[in-house]
Amino acid sequence: MQQRVLISWIGETDLRAATSLVPLDAPISSTLQAIRFDRIVLLCSYPRARSEPYIEWLTRTTNLPIECHHESLLSPVDFESIYQACDKHLGILKGANVDLSILLSPGTPAMQAIWILLGKTKYVAKLYQSSKEQGVQEANIPFEISAEYTPTATKLTTTQLTQLSNDDVVSDAAFDSIITQNPVMQRLKSQAYILAKREVPVLIQGETGTGKELFARAVHNASERSDKPFVAVNCGAFPTELVDSMLFGHKKGAFTGASSDQPGYFQQANGGTLFLDEFGELAPSVQVRLLRALQEGVVTPVGASKEVKVDVRIITATHRNLIQAVQDGHFREDLFYRVAVGVLTLPPLRNRQxxxxxxxxxxxxxxxxxxxxxxxxxxxxxxxxxxxxxxxxxxxxxxxxxxxxxxxxxxxxxxxxxxxxxxLFERPHDSTNLLDRDVSQGIDIQDIISDLVRHYIPKALSHCNDSKSKAAKLLGLKNYQTLTNWMDKYDVK
Missing domain, CATH: 1.10.8.60 (Helicase, Ruva Protein; domain 3)
Structure with a gap:
């Protein structure tokens, strides 16, 4: 069952209501008298000396659980800092199974504008207003709004600004297909362009569907090998018995069905780029044979007596945490460091503001x-x-x-x-998704644990204003050092 939650800034009239000798029509207390809520979340930019007596008074008069979060704003009319505060707390509530309501009336016009922007766009919320003349009523916003927050240039470091202003990166047509206005993605495009001009192996990490092959093709197209082949291979689709033939080729008669000489992927990509997608899915036996080809630049087709020299640039991609797989003994360390020279980690779409x-x-x-x-x-x-x-x-x-x-x-x-x-497809509840997977089809339990850790640690830190000690306590961990160890192990940013 959903909790009915009201969130609001504390206004001057609200604060005076706690000390006034006569009852005041203060927005927050009036709203709580008119409409039933299960929980109240208040944001305050006033000093604690003023807000704490008010919270005590409001708790006594309403008998409701009340949370008060103090937010340091640049000023009560600074849109940027107000947005950050409102977005942070609405984000915490969004994932908490709540029926969300926002009270617009308290605070400055800038605060009210941000509430309307967020309550009509990024978050699903009822908007209320309270006045002495009209009482408490749901606000009617008679127009549609769609807005997506984009970090301002003032938030970028000098290095980032320098990279974004690099003429070569901006004008290179090879990267035109990567559509973005997000600073993190712009920086990744800049780094990818630098890698394109150097003959080093590239490892591209990221969730499925984040554009890893798009980046791989852009790196190839911006490189000196752009007029040579780009061969894309899905390593997860290798039949074990045909791996050598597919990668290195075979000679006629090498095995039943080998009716003619067939070049492997390395030979097909000779002079150009070999893109090995789903690289983390390679079986250990294949990892050994691939390492030799990368180290020595030669392959031996199945059924051949002579090695064939190949000149191939390798770009690999994976959705797995390969360094964790190395630590767990599932992936060869020497192969990992052979391919992980230039590394690009693509953010998921939900993080591309x-x-x-x-x-x-x-x-x-x-x-x-x-x-x-x-x-x-x-x-x-x-x-x-x-x-x-x-x-x-x-x-x-x-x-x-x-x-x-x-x-x-x-x-x-x-x-x-x-x-x-x-x-949209309706996704199953998280517990079903995590606990009812078909083991007969194979699962990666480390990925499941990683998903849980990466989901809940940022939420706990955000809720505790980045206090690791408090977040560790919320998550049932012994201390902040344990939390830090988990963050390092699962690469939680």
Missing amino acids: GDITLLADTLLADMATQDTALIGKKISSNAKNIILSQPWLGNIRELRSTILRASLWSDEDVITEEDIRQA
Whole structure:
């Protein structure tokens, strides 16, 4: 059952209500008298000496659990710091199975504007207002809003700004297909361009659907090998008995069915780039044979008596934590360090602030070039808000297929909120997803543990204002050092 939660800034009139000799129509206390809530979350930019007596008074008068979080703002009208505070606390509440309400009335106009922006876009919330003349009522916002927060340039370091202003990176057509306005992704594009100009192996890490092959192709296309072959191989699809033949080729008659000489992937990519996707899926026996080919630059086709020299640049990609796999003894350390020279770690789509709606519009426009029925079709503001509220665990691949399905349901020029809702797949509850997986198909228990750790540690830290000691206590860990060890082990940022 969902908790009904009210969140609000504390205003001047609210504070005076605690000390006034006559009852005041203060927004917070008036709202709590008019509407029932299970929990109250208050944000305060006033000194504790003023807020603490008020919280004690409000608790006595309402008999409700009240949380008060003090936020240091640059000023009561600074949109940036107000946004950060509101977004942080709404983000904590979003994942807590709550029916969320926001009280607009207390605070400055800047605070009210941010509440409306977030309550109508990024978070699903009822908006209330309270006044002496009109009493308490749900606010009617008679227009649609869609907004995605993009970090401002003032938050970037000097190094980041220098990289983003690099003319070569910005103008290189090889990277035009990587659509982003997110500073982290811009920096990754800059780093990828640097790697493209150097003959070093590249390892690209990231969740499924984050664009690892897109980056690999961009690195190849921006390199001196751009006019040579780019061969993409899925290592997870190697049949064990055919690995040597697929990678290194075979001679006619080498085995039953070998009716002619066949070059392997290394020979096919000779002079160019061999992209080994799902690199973490390689069996240990294959890792040994691959290491020799990388170290010596030669391969021996199955059934051949002579080695064949190959000149191949290797780019690998994986969704697994390979350094953890090395530590656990599941992946060869010497092979890992052979390929992990230039390393790019792509963020999941949900962490690419400013990119989700940009990508949604771009993907729809790209579909329109293949299907004339989609020309001129747009995504409504409310539909974009639904898109922004999703975790996109399948990342860009999931976003693209969702928009494609929504475009099929839509018979108008605009894809609506309902079209997007119909196109989304309802995911099973986390406990079912984690505990009811089909073991017969094989599972990676380390990945499951990693998912849990990466999900809950940032939430606990955010809830405790980045206090590791308090977060460790919330998570049932012995002390902050134990928490730090878990963060290092599972690469929690």
